[in-house]
Amino acid sequence: MPEFGPQPVERELPTEEARDLLALVRELVQREIRPTAGEEEETGRFPREIFRLLSESGLLSLPYESAYGGGDQPYEVYLQVVEELAAARLTVGLGTSVHTLACHALAEFGSKEQRAEHLPAMLGGGLLGAYCLSEPSSGSDAASLRTRATRDGDDWVIEGSKAWITHGGLADFYTVLARTGAPGARGISAFLVPGDAPALTSAEPERKMGLRGSPTAQVHFDGVRVPADRRIGDEGQGFAIALSALESGRLGIAACAVGLAQAALDEALTYLAERKQFGRPLADFQGLRFMVADMATQIETGRALYLAAARRRDAGKPFSRQAAMAKLFCTDAAMRITTDAVQLLGGYGYTTDFPVERFMRDAKCLQIVEGTNQIQRMVIARDLLGPESD
Incomplete structure (x- = not known):
């Protein structure tokens, strides 16, 4: 009878560099993530040190340009890294995906100056991001969001609350969607908000059925001021x-x-x-x-x-x-x-x-x-x- 049991996943990788990258990820997973995954999920412990290690290893920046600290990897490769991380511990795989999502707005729609100023730290500086779109009263109907950003001189002032935010309360930066104009999709703009901004607070993490090691919390913006040059893209382009x-x-x-x-x-x-x-x-x-x-x-x-x-x-x-x-x-x-x-x-x-x-x-x-x-x-x-x- 042939040997029965799990077999290593055969990966279709386009380059030798990508194959070496997956070998690195599998080694890291076996050494640093898998051994403690069950215990840490049971106790609800968020593995912030793992994300610092991923950042140092270049694994939080894979699909972005090397000019800004990225890994120049195609999505085909990046996603297979995410799969390996999620197989070891979903909190880590999901967190990597969310961080990549939080960087997307600036990487794809930011000005050259904005990207040069912020992306290197976001991609490889040990930082962790969060993405703020959903609200207590707007989930699937995201275009009805109520969080508002009002121009005040050289700043935007953000008022409102976001809900179901992965890394809420722990993130070093937030990509925030807020209303700057009339109701509807065309009145929404995007902002890059520092995690330590004054008047930015978070609620206690939600008590979830699963993913207990991944913090999910409401984030409150009670007059958070951000410089005008932290708006990403054009006004009204946020949706x-x-x-x-x-x-x-x-x-x-x-x-x-x-x-x-x-x-x-x-x-x-x-x-x-x-x-x-x-x-x-x-x-x-x-x-x-x-x-x-x-x-x-x-x-x-x-x-x-x-x-x-x-x-x-x-x-x-x-x-x-x-x-x-x-x-x-x-x-x-x-x-x-x-x-x-x-x-x-x-x-x-x-x-x-x-x-x-x-x-x-x-x-x-x-x-x-x-x-x-x-x-x-x-x-x-x-x-x-x-x-x-x-």
Whole structure:
């Protein structure tokens, strides 16, 4: 009988440099992240030192230009790094994706002077970013946000609250979307706000079902003043900037979902190979073999889907629909696969002695963040059929 159990993921990488990069990531994961992941998630400990290490290693800047401290890596490579990190600990994979999202506005829409002044520290200076779009009363309907920025001389003064902010209260900088004009999408602008700005505060972190090591909190702007040169892009361009960032961010979430699903499958394969019932390994039972075959097929499909979307992005082609498809499929698959992993482990899967119950709780979040999966279906349908009739 051939050896049964998890196998290393075979990566399709375009260069020798990228292959060396993935080898570095796998070594770092095994040494620094995986050994303490379960314990730290159980206690809700945020691994800030891991993010400093990722920054020092150049892993928080991969898809950005080397002229500003980036890694000059295509999204195809960056996302596979995110997948490896998420497989070890979703808090780290998701945090890397969120940091990359927070840098997107300045990197893609900032002036040359803004990028030169701020990006090197954001990308490689040990800083951690957060992205502030959602509010207590505006989630999926992001264009209805109420946080307002008012011009006062050489400053903008920001008033309002943001909700569901990953790294809220811990971030060194926030990319903030605020209203500067009339209601609707055209009245929104983007700002880069320092994490230590006076009058910026955060609430206690939310008590979440999963991802307990990743802080999620409301962030309050009670007259936060930022210089006028910290507005990113043109006044009123903020909603377009936000949508552009989310398109790329959805690919990060898809990669996280595939990594989490792969971790759940690997745990289930190990258990099935070692556990015996009725005098035979569980791996011999056809019903269970069919389950893992379906799980593996969904993982391979999801990986191919997010990589295909990434390659479109790298080639400068439109990828909004493909990103929405990848986010939708991969996160739904992760929910199914982690649930099946719990089932395969039986009673043990429902206990905290094994990580699959944590994987299942973590997976639920991925169907919600960066636009719920219902929103992804709207994005896909609009691309195929056009806008809904009034």
